[in-house]
Amino acid sequence: MEFQKAIQAVHRGELFPVYILQGSETFLINEFRQSLASAVEKAAGELDLTTIDVEESGWDPVLDEAEMYSFFVDQRLIIADHIDFICSQPSQKLTDSQQTRLLEYLDNPNPASHLLLVIPHDQIDKRRKLTKALIQKGQFVDTTPLGEKEVYQYIQSYIQGEELKISREAVQELLIRTGYQLSQTIAEIQKLKQFAVDGNSITIEVVRTLVTRSLESDVFELTNAVLAKDASRAIQIYRDLILMKHEPIQLHALIVSQFRLFIQVKLMQRQGLMQGDIAQVLSVHPYRVKLAMQASRSMDLQELAILYDSLIEADFRMKIGIGQKETYFYLILTKILQL
Numbered sequence: 137m138e139f140q141k142a143i144q145a146v147h148r149g150e151l152f153p154v155y156i157l158q159g160s161e162t163f164l165i166n167e168f169r170q171s172l173a174s175a176v177e178k179a180a181g182e183l184d185l186t187t188i189d190v191e192e193s194g195w196d197p198v199l200d201e202a203e204m205y206s207f208f209v210d211q212r213l214i215i216a217d218h219i220d221f222i223c224s225q226p227s228q229k230l231t232d233s234q235q236t237r238l239l240e241y242l243d244n245p246n247p248a249s250h251l252l253l254v255i256p257h258d259q260i261d262k263r264r265k266l267t268k269a270l271i272q273k274g275q276f277v278d279t280t281p282l283g284e285k286e287v288y289q290y291i292q293s294y295i296q297g298e299e300l301k302i303s304r305e306a307v308q309e310l311l312i313r314t315g316y317q318l319s320q321t322i323a324e325i326q327k328l329k330q331f332a333v334d335g336n337s338i339t340i341e342v343v344r345t346l347v348t349r350s351l352e353s354d355v356f357e358l359t360n361a362v363l364a365k366d367a368s369r370a371i372q373i374y375r376d377l378i379l380m381k382h383e384p385i386q387l388h389a390l391i392v393s394q395f396r397l398f399i400q401v402k403l404m405q406r407q408g409l410m411q412g413d414i415a416q417v418l419s420v421h422p423y424r425v426k427l428a429m430q431a432s433r434s435m436d437l438q439e440l441a442i443l444y445d446s447l448i449e450a451d452f453r454m455k456i457g458i459g460q461k462e463t464y465f466y467l468i469l470t471k472i473l474q475l
Contacts, residue, residue: 139164142277146175151211152275153245158255159280163319165254168277173213176250180211191218191227195234199241202251215252222260222267235266242273258419283412283422287316294322298329302338309343315353316423351382355390359398360431362391365473374465384461385454391465392447398432399440401425406437446471 142155146168155172157165177183186201198216206212221228230238245251253270258280260267270276282290288311295302310328314320324347328338331346354377361370377387397420404414411429415422432440450464 137275137277139168139278142275143168143171146171149175149179151175151179151250153247153250154242154270154274155250155252156255156270156274156276157252157279158257158260158276159278160256160258161279161281161318162256163322164279164282165256168279169215169252169254172250172252176211176213180209182209184209184212185215186212187215187217189217195221195228195230195238198251198253199237202241202249203246205246205248211248211250213250213252215254217254219253219255220257222255222264222270223257224259224261230266238266239269242269258416280416281421282318284316284426287311287318287321287423290318291321291325294325298325300325300329300332300338301335302328302332303340305340306338306343309340310347313343313347313349313353315350315421317421320350351377352390355387355394356427356431358387359391359394362469362472363398363431363434367469367473370469371466378462384465388447388451388454388461388464392444392451394428395440395444395447397424397428398435399437399444401428402432402437402440405429443468443472 151172155168157168159165173183173185176185184206188198188201190198195216198214201212201214204212219228220226221230241251253274256279262268262271288307291307291311295307310324311321314324327346328342331342332338336342354373358370358373358377361373374387378384397418400418401414404417409417411422411425415425418425435443446468450468453459454461454464
């Protein structure tokens with residue numbers, strides 16, 4: 137179920153026995169948890185909450201708690217964190233008896249319990265019998281990262297709710313600096329609220345002063361300059377990052393990762409995949425895929441592959457201590473200018 141529809145139903149007091157949150161967007165997960173806890177507390181008069189970390193405690197205590205009745209309240213809330221047993225490559229595996237017990241619970245859940253299963257992963261194996269049962273018999277809530285448009289709409293609504301005075305240009309700058317990551321954007325808005333506590337307006341200059349660009353966004357700007365063969369811009373960004381005490385090996389690893397993404401995106405575009413599909417397959421934010429699509433247009437796949445091989449070789453040499461770490465970037469840049 138779409139997140140907004142699911143949480144609106146919770147706010148109306150329409151509660152179900154079993155919920156499954158699936159996706160890695162931390163803010164959405166936390167908002168749903170808090171809303172469900174408030175709704176159960178309102179319905180029961182007080183909150184009887186049990187939280188179980190499945191990674192630490194295993195699966196059996198979850199259904200033990202869900203099947204239990206309380207002597208004090210009519211409804212309980214049991215939250216099971218860090219579940220991955222329906223993912224493609226799970227670290228947790230249910231035994232046959234555990235799976236049978238869960239399937240039986242889905243068929244006949246305890247009417248006095250609300251069970252919330254948190255699966256903080258963006259990809260699951262929908263072919264499995266257990267996955268199909270959870271989707272069919274539980275309230276499956278999508279908490280995967282939102283697309284660029286959805287994040288913008290969510291942030292606009294959030295800002296209105298907080299009654300903040302912020303210009304459209306400032307919102308756009310904020311989203312660019314946070315890479316359209318919802319959780320990070322909300323965290324930065326909390327900082328901006330302190331500035332606006334006396335009714336001050338938040339301008340683009342305020343955002344540029346108070347919201348730091350992430351290292352990943354700076355590296356993207358660097359690789360963008362490299363692809364555009366803008367040597368002076370690339371060198372300036374690289375020097376600034378070195379002055380900020382970032383290690384050359386760390387920067388080089390991020391550059392390698394970025395170019396790997398460029399190649400993966402190009403290959404998947406050739407297969408006819410769209411931005412959202414690529415983001416889901418690669419488990420990266422859709423905004424990163426969009427930027428990769430734009431940035432990699434200036435080079436064909438063969439040129440990217442040649443460059444990627446050079447980056448991998450340089451990465452190996454840096455790690456085993458051959459040559460000066462700081463010079464490898466300039467050597468790679470020189471090679472790119474000759475392509």
